[in-house]
Amino acid sequence: xxxxxxxxxxxxxxxxxxxxxxxxxxxxxxxxTDGTVSAVGKDLAVRPSHRDVDAAGLWLMPGxxxxxxxxxxxxxxxxxxxxxxxxxxxxxxxxxxxxxxxAGVTLLRDAGGVDAGVRDAVSRGYVPGPHLQVSVLPLGxxxxxxxxxxxxxxxxxxxxxxxxxxxxxxxxxxxxxxxxRKVVRLLxxxxxxxxxxxxxxxxxxxxxxxxxxELGAEExxxxxxxxxxxxxxxxxxxxxxxxxxxxxxxxxxxxxxAVFLTxxxxxxxxxxxxxxVPTLAIYHELxxxxxxxxxxxxxxxxxxxxxxxxxxAVAIARAAGxxxxxxxxxxxxxxxxxxxxxxxxxxxxxxxxxxxxxAGTAEGAQLCGVAGKRGRIAPGHAFDAIVLDxxxxxxxCFLQTGAVTAVFKDGVPMSPHPHLAG
Numbered sequence: 001x002x003x004x005x006x007x008x009x010x011x012x013x014x015x016x017x018x019x020x021x022x023x024x025x026x027x028x029x030x031x032x033t034d035g036t037v038s039a040v041g042k043d044l045a046v047r048p049s050h051r052d053v054d055a056a057g058l059w060l061m062p063g064x065x066x067x068x069x070x071x072x073x074x075x076x077x078x079x080x081x082x083x084x085x086x087x088x089x090x091x092x093x094x095x096x097x098x099x100x101x102x103a104g105v106t107l108l109r110d111a112g113g114v115d116a117g118v119r120d121a122v123s124r125g126y127v128p129g130p131h132l133q134v135s136v137l138p139l140g141x142x143x144x145x146x147x148x149x150x151x152x153x154x155x156x157x158x159x160x161x162x163x164x165x166x167x168x169x170x171x172x173x174x175x176x177x178x179x180x181r182k183v184v185r186l187l188x189x190x191x192x193x194x195x196x197x198x199x200x201x202x203x204x205x206x207x208x209x210x211x212x213x214e215l216g217a218e219e220x221x222x223x224x225x226x227x228x229x230x231x232x233x234x235x236x237x238x239x240x241x242x243x244x245x246x247x248x249x250x251x252x253x254x255x256x257x258a259v260f261l262t263x264x265x266x267x268x269x270x271x272x273x274x275x276x277v278p279t280l281a282i283y284h285e286l287x288x289x290x291x292x293x294x295x296x297x298x299x300x301x302x303x304x305x306x307x308x309x310x311x312x313a314v315a316i317a318r319a320a321g322x323x324x325x326x327x328x329x330x331x332x333x334x335x336x337x338x339x340x341x342x343x344x345x346x347x348x349x350x351x352x353x354x355x356x357x358x359a360g361t362a363e364g365a366q367l368c369g370v371a372g373k374r375g376r377i378a379p380g381h382a383f384d385a386i387v388l389d390x391x392x393x394x395x396x397c398f399l400q401t402g403a404v405t406a407v408f409k410d411g412v413p414m415s416p417h418p419h420l421a422g
Contacts, residue, residue: 007035008383008411010051011044012420016391017377018061018361022354024391030060032383035411039379053420059391061357062375063106063384063407065364066130066339068235068256068277068327070162071096072113076332078148078160086164092333093118097129099337102415104404106384107131107375109194109368111235111256111329112138113163116191128414131384133193133368137163138237139183139223140198142173144214145237162331177222184226195227195234197252199243203286203302211260211302213243220250233369235277239306248274254367256327259283259306261313266320275367276317279329280345281338283310311349318350325367326360340398347395356395383411387420 009032016026017040029044030037046052072093075081081089093114100108108130110119115136122129137158140146148159157165158172170186184195199215224234233253238244240260247255248268254275258265261276269276283306289295290303317324326346328339346356365375374384387406390397397403406417413420 008051008408008413009033009047009049010053010420011047012053012055012058012060015055015058015060018059018357020362020376020378022352022356022358024059024061027056030055030377032411035383037377037379037381037383040377055387055419057389058417058419059388060377060385061388062361062365062377062381063130063386063409064104064340064343064360065107065109065326065368065375066100066105066328066342066360067109067254067275067325067364067367068111068279068329069100069105069108069339070111070113070329070331071100071108071129071336072110072118073162073331074333076160081161081164084164086166089164090118094121094127094129096333096336097122097127097132100339101128101130101407101409102404103337103339103401104386104407105130105339106386106407106409107364107368107370108133109235109327109364110134110136111237111327112136112196113331115166115169119191119193131374131409134191135194135196135235136170136187136190136192137172138196138198139172139174139180139187141214141219142175144173145198145201147173174219177216177218180219180222181226184223188227188230188232192232194232195223197223197234197236197247199236199238199247200241201302202237202239202257203283203299203306211239211241211243211305213238213241213246215243215246217246217250220246220252224251248272254325256329257283258313258317259309261316263316263320266316266322269317270321273323275323275325275363276313277325277327277367278311278314278317278346278349279327279342280310280314280349281342282329282335283307284345285335311345314346314349314351318355323363323366324351324355324359325363326356337401340403343398344395353392353395357392383408387417 014027031039119132236247407414
C-alpha cells in the first residue's frame with residue numbers, strides 16, 4: 001500500500017482543485033516537485049523531470065486534518081481492554097492509523113491514547129499513518145472524567161482503561177496548580193505535542209455528574225503557562241459552563257465539544273483566537289444509540305441534555321467569528337476510517353459547504369501550527385492531498401467510505417488512484 005518513493009514529482013493535468021475560499025477551481029494543472037506543490041495554473045509547461053498525468057474529471061483537495069481523534073482506542077469495553085496485551089493494542093493502533101490515512105486524513109491530532117513512540121514510528125515510515133501530533137493522555141482531577149478508579153481491586157486507571165499502563169506513562173490525575181505544573185512537565189518530557197485537559201464530564205463519563213467544571217481556572221492557567229514555555233498548545237475538553245470561559249481565559253488553543261457554548265463565551269473565543277472543535281459525528285452516533293435504548297443510567301441522562309443542542313455551538317461560533325476545525329472524536333475499531341463523516345455534520349450544523357471543507361483542511365492546519373506547510377493545494381505546501389472521482393456535492397458522500405479514491409502524503413501515493421499510478 002505504501003510507496004517507498006520519496007517526494008514524487010508529477011504534473012496533474014486538468015484537475016479541479018479546492019481553493020483558499022473552499023470552492024473548487026478548474027480545471028487547472030498542479031505541479032508537484034519532490035513532494036511539494038510548485039505551481040498551480042492553466043497549461044503549465046511540460047517538465048521533462050516530472051511525470052505528466054491526465055487527471056481530467058478528478059477532484060483534488062488537501063488531505064483532511066482531524067484535530068480530535070483516538071486512534072489508540074480500539075474498543076469501549078473496559079474488560080476487553082484490561083485483558084488485551086499492550087503489544088496487541090499498539091499494533092491495533094497501527095491498523096487504525098492505516099485505515100485513517102486511507103480514508104483521507106493526512107494529519108491527525110491525537111486527543112489521548114497515542115504516545116510519542118507511535119508518532120515517531122509513523123514519521124520514520126515503520127507503519128503507515130497520517131502525520132501525528134500527540135497528547136499522550138488527558139489530564140483531569142481525581143474523581144473527574146479521566147479517572148477510572150476501580151474500587152474493587154483498588155486499581156488506579158484511566159476511564160474504562162482507555163489509556164493502558166506502560167513503563168514511563170505520566171500520571172493522568174492532577175489536583176492543584178503545583179501538581180498540574182509537575183505533571184504537564186512530565187507529559188512534555190514524554191514527548192507530548194499537546195496538553196489535553198478534561199475540564200468537565202463527558203457523556204460517557206462514569207458517575208452521576210453533569211457538566212460542571214472539574215478543573216479550576218488556576219490549574220488550567222498553570223497548564224497553559226507550562227505548555228507555552230515549551231512552545232506547545234493546550235486543548236480543553238469542556239462541554240459548557242464556566243469551564244469554557246476559564247479555558248479560553250487561560251489561553252487554550254482550542255475547546256473541544258463545547259455543546260453548550262454561549263454567545264458570550266463565543267465572543268471571548270473569537271477575541272482570543274481560540275478554535276472550536278465540535279466533534280459532531282460521535283455525538284450523532286451516541287444520540288442514535290440513546291434513541292435505540294443502548295445507553296443507560298447517567299450516560300442516557302447526559303445524552304438527553306446533549307441531543308437537542310447538537311450543532312448549536314457551531315452556529316453560535318460561526319456568528320461570532322470563531323475558527324472551527326474538524327474533529328471526529330472517533331475511537332473504536334468500528335469507527336476508524338470514517339473520520340470524514342464530520343464534514344457533512346458540520347454543514348448540518350450551519351457551516352456552508354465551503355466553510356466545512358476549510359474546517360477540515362486549512363483551519364485544522366492553522367490550529368496545528370502547520371498552516372504555512374499543509375492544509376492547502378498551493379505553491380510551497382507539502383502535497384498532502386486526496387482525490388475524488390466526483391464532485392462531493394453536499395458532502396453526504398463522506399458519510400460512507402469510498403468517496404476518497406487516492407491519498408498522497410508528502411507527494412507519495414499512499415493509496416494510488418488507477419489513473420495516477422506510475
